Amino acid sequence: MSTLLEVSGVSVSFDGFKAINNLSFQIADSELRAVIGPNGAGKTTFMDIVTGKTRPDEGRVIWGERSVSLLRMNEAQIAREGIGRKFQKPTVFEDQTVRENFLMALKKDRGVLSVLLFRPSKADHEQVDALAEEVGLLAELDRLAGELSHGQKQWLEIGMLLAQEPRLLLVDEPAAGMTPEEREHTSELLVQAAKTRAVVVVEHDMEFVRRLGCKVTVLHEGAVLAEGSLDHVTSNSDVIDVYLGR
Amino acid sequence: MRTSFIAKYPSVLVFLLALASFTIIVTILSEGFGIGVISTSFIKTLGKTLCLCLIAVAMDLVWGFAGILSLGHFAFFGLGGYMIGMWLMYERTRLIVTEALMQGQIPPTGSEVIDSIGSQIFGVVGSNEFPLIWTFADSLGLQLLLVVLVPGILALVFGWLAFRSRVTGVYLSILTQAMTLALALYLFQNDSGLRGNNGLSGLQNLPGVEAPQSIVSMWFFLASAMALGLGYSLAAWIVSGKFGSVLRGIRDNETRVRFLGYSVEGFKLAIFTLTACIAAIAGALYYPQAGIINPAEIVPIASIYLAVWVAIGGRGRLYGAVIGAGFVSLISTWFTGGKAPDIPLGFYTIKWVDWWLVLLGLSFVGVTLFAPKGIGGLFDLMKKRRARHEHTS
């Protein structure tokens, strides 16, 4: 497996506070990875850097076979390179139907003119149906996204990510605020998604992380504290210190 | 479920039918083409109102759908008026001047004619030479092209600078307002080349046309109705598809749209420029009916009124913009035209000419507080009530 994303020696500070401190991180093609860490560890900031929302003070972010630097691209360009992102707070377009949300996310030419002239074909509608089925929203396609339950919004957002057909999926706390059954469905979705692409999941819930059954990276104070299987990292004394407090 | 755009936006058909019926009834009642119940000056008022409805549709596209509160669209409207006004004024003056010079013994030379037109037009600002911007004023075709090009290019350059630096929200509104103010102040100057605060006048007279105003006013009324119908359909088509989805997405959460891979700046620029062109066409139809255009038309308050109309009519629903602009501007003509009866209170007399603005301001505050969806929101309520009715019965 070749490296898909390589983050090396990245630091960023906000008003003198180092949120990310010489962080290095790698993920391979079609790998599933969980990132855990206490509040304020820098997990969201890490995603901000990869997706172009925050510019790091130093370090490199290298992407794909051609080893291009993501630091020279804007958010939209990075998204078109194939990096999809789900935010910590579910953000779907509440004023539009579930179908419209999906159609907007479908992997198509994003240029102004082609969007203006775009009219969904039969195949596009079938693809939307299939995606909706996968995330369990088939019956809700013509409802407004704003009317969905919290869990359904999270799924819609995951479904929209899948519709983008990204090569790397960054998912920030997908199971927050979900019922146990919803969590189970969500973890299945992510495991399924990781079969064909790389997926990075940030999550606090250990039970959820266990169900993902993948390599775990522990972040603390903006740097990697430990990396390995869940059992390996949870038996690490540094990690225990950080989580239980000294 | 695949739906055509008419099926998705049935309001387009309803709107076009309503507009067509209105136009036919007015034509039948008009002085020029019908039985003469409606006076020519009121035909002009109605025609102008249709143009205001068209710019309101443009405003709704850019504000109601894309969330860009532009306080500059009246500047584009005014520029459109200036561009057509230049030809109207030049050509009419040329005809008059040539005829006058023909009375003389020797036929006039070309440069004599030009000089004479120049001093006729620019005498009021103490000049008799044609400024550079009047280069194409003798060609109707080119001036018509400029109606779209000048405001379009201004919007493109301004929008590119503003959107590229990610100016949004209130700051963008202020910036558009500053642009409008700067343009108005520039035009107020006598050496701006557009006759300073005199503006361009006599625009109601079509050069070389013998027909009386009662007929000409009907031409413009019908053209305005046609432009509104076309503009409305175009706007509805634009917002019915994915482009509309992206615009509404930008309005509600710009960042999220960016992470979907859309270049938000490009979309904003496209809709800003397109609506500027629509506004300019509306202006080019409006001012020949008004007869005069001067820089006072462009001052920022005009664009603020535009926003108020759209807000009162209901944002993000196209027909709301038409209702708002039509309704408010007609009432405003009534109040400010001195036709509304003053209310004597003994110690004070309410004169509507002065108090109308207060009333408008209060209704705006009222709508914002109690009916954020505007008059158009009432249709939602009705639809909901009917749906509930069908549900229970």
Ligand SMILES: Nc1ncnc2c1ncn2[C@@H]1O[C@H](COP(=O)(O)OP(=O)(O)OP(=O)(O)O)[C@@H](O)[C@H]1O
């Ligand atoms: N734009 C910003 N300006 C200032 N400080 C910031 C900014 N973004 C993040 N921070 C700070 O950086 C630190 C890391 O924040 P981050 O959101 O990445 O943490 P996190 O690991 O995602 O935490 P959580 O589990 O609570 O989501 C926090 O202390 C936060 O306050």
Ligand SMILES: [Mg+2]
């Ligand atoms: Mg976070």
